[in-house]
Amino acid sequence: MDTPILHVDMDAFFASIEVVRNPKLIDRPVVVGGSGKRGVVAAASYEARVFGIHSAMPSLRARSLCPDLVFLSGDHAYYREVSRRVMAIFHRFTPLVEPLSLDEAFLDVGGAERTVGVPTAIASEIRRLVSAEEGLSCSVGVAPNKFLAKLASEQAKPRVSMTGCEQGSGICVVEPGAVEAFLAPLPAEAVWGVGPRTMERLRRLGVTTVSDLAVIPKMTLVSLLGDAAGGQLWRLARGLDDRPVEPGQFVKSIGHEETFPVDLVDPASLAHELIGMVDAVATRARAAGVTGRTVNIKVRFADFTTITRASTLADGTDSSIEMADVAGEMLDRIDPSPGVRLLGVSLSGLREGSVRQLRLDELPGIGWDADERRDRLPRWREAESVVDRIRGRFGFRAIGHDVARSGRLREDPVDRQRWGPDT
Numbered sequence: 416m417d418t419p420i421l422h423v424d425m426d427a428f429f430a431s432i433e434v435v436r437n438p439k440l441i442d443r444p445v446v447v448g449g450s451g452k453r454g455v456v457a458a459a460s461y462e463a464r465v466f467g468i469h470s471a472m473p474s475l476r477a478r479s480l481c482p483d484l485v486f487l488s489g490d491h492a493y494y495r496e497v498s499r500r501v502m503a504i505f506h507r508f509t510p511l512v513e514p515l516s517l518d519e520a521f522l523d524v525g526g527a528e529r530t531v532g533v534p535t536a537i538a539s540e541i542r543r544l545v546s547a548e549e550g551l552s553c554s555v556g557v558a559p560n561k562f563l564a565k566l567a568s569e570q571a572k573p574r575v576s577m578t579g580c581e582q583g584s585g586i587c588v589v590e591p592g593a594v595e596a597f598l599a600p601l602p603a604e605a606v607w608g609v610g611p612r613t614m615e616r617l618r619r620l621g622v623t624t625v626s627d628l629a630v631i632p633k634m635t636l637v638s639l640l641g642d643a644a645g646g647q648l649w650r651l652a653r654g655l656d657d658r659p660v661e662p663g664q665f666v667k668s669i670g671h672e673e674t675f676p677v678d679l680v681d682p683a684s685l686a687h688e689l690i691g692m693v694d695a696v697a698t699r700a701r702a703a704g705v706t707g708r709t710v711n712i713k714v715r716f717a718d719f720t721t722i723t724r725a726s727t728l729a730d731g732t733d734s735s736i737e738m739a740d741v742a743g744e745m746l747d748r749i750d751p752s753p754g755v756r757l758l759g760v761s762l763s764g765l766r767e768g769s770v771r772q773l774r775l776d777e778l779p780g781i782g783w784d785a786d787e788r789r790d791r792l793p794r795w796r797e798a799e800s801v802v803d804r805i806r807g808r809f810g811f812r813a814i815g816h817d818v819a820r821s822g823r824l825r826e827d828p829v830d831r832q833r834w835g836p837d838t
Contacts, residue, residue: 701799
């Protein structure tokens with residue numbers, strides 16, 4: 416291969432970590448997610464998947480499929496730490512590592528063949544090290560490009576049926592001369608960009624597999640789906656993907672949202688929850704050394720109607736007080752009386768560097784006159800810096816806004832109710 420690409424995908428990552436931490440869970444159906452009525456499954460062990468349980472399934476449905484299910488709320492901070500160690504293993508082979516999430520990454524190993532070995536040997540050694548050092552398993556796809564490598568890793572994974580679980584090959588290799596044969600039998604939905612709506616259109620053309628898709632003329636796909644989507648689909652159906660592995664991928668937005676155990680209708684309660692989310696987002700922005708110009712909020716009502724609002728500042732911010740003011744103004748203009756099921760806030764339009772010059776005429780209106788702004792804002796930013804240092808040393812629970820309301824501090828909002836509220 417001119418540029419061999421590996422796609423490494425951890426097997427049932429969150430659930431497998433919990434089994435490693437507690438060997439008593441070996442061979443038991445384990446799910447990580449929100450255990451409450453509004454919770455969803457984040458990850459399921461292969462023993463749980465035998466019952467038809469999968470990620471994003473409502474927790475109530477999962478429990479009905481398997482009454483003996485072991486439900487764990489999860490420990491995302493620990494999962495991040497394990498992910499960091501796994502990614503460090505990947506970096507032993509190449510600096511060209513592009514993480515897609517905590518549990519998967521692309522590796523360009525073209526420059527490692529002379530010093531480490533052929534791509535299949537690298538894949539085998541990665542699997543050995545992950546197993547030996549973390550007690551976890553992973554599946555690896557080896558191919559000439561990212562698209563094919565990701566499809567190959569899926570083929571290498573364990574297989575689950577109603578009769579049980581079978582070990583996969585662990586490594587699947589797609590040689591350059593075997594691309595067409597590899598793609599042809601796969602369902603068309605395996606191609607990136609083919610969701611339910613696109614598949615519905617393709618079925619009208621008689622498309623069910625990738626081989627069916629590959630014979631559709633490019634202009635037909637373009638007229639059906641548009642220039643960008645149609646052209647991309649035509650290329651991918653032929654296994655063409657020229658995207659490089661990009662180790663320096665820059666995050667585009669930072670956000671946090673929560674589903675509440677019961678619908679909220681009280682503006683004061685919503686405002687309190689919003690402050691906690693803003694605190695989490697701003698803290699992460701400062702830790703990442705980025706600022707963002709656009710503050711976004713998301714509100715989902717009891718009937719699942721969802722609305723979003725956005726406000727763009729003249730300059731970027733990483734300040735909780737500025738974000739809270741902008742987000743709060745947008746929330747104040749939304750009627751919560753139908754009942755708010757979910758609330759979220761995010762910061763987008765990110766750029767590197769958190770140092771900037773504050774211009775008084777561009778600051779959001781926070782009920783202060785010019786003298787108060789000049790006096791209070793620098794002190795707020797200094798206070799936020801102190802809070803960051805305290806949390807860095809003693810943990811998120813050491814200081815926060817929740818203590819004023821409830822007398823205690825909740826866990827890091829990044830981890831709280833990530834997959835819906837617990838019981």
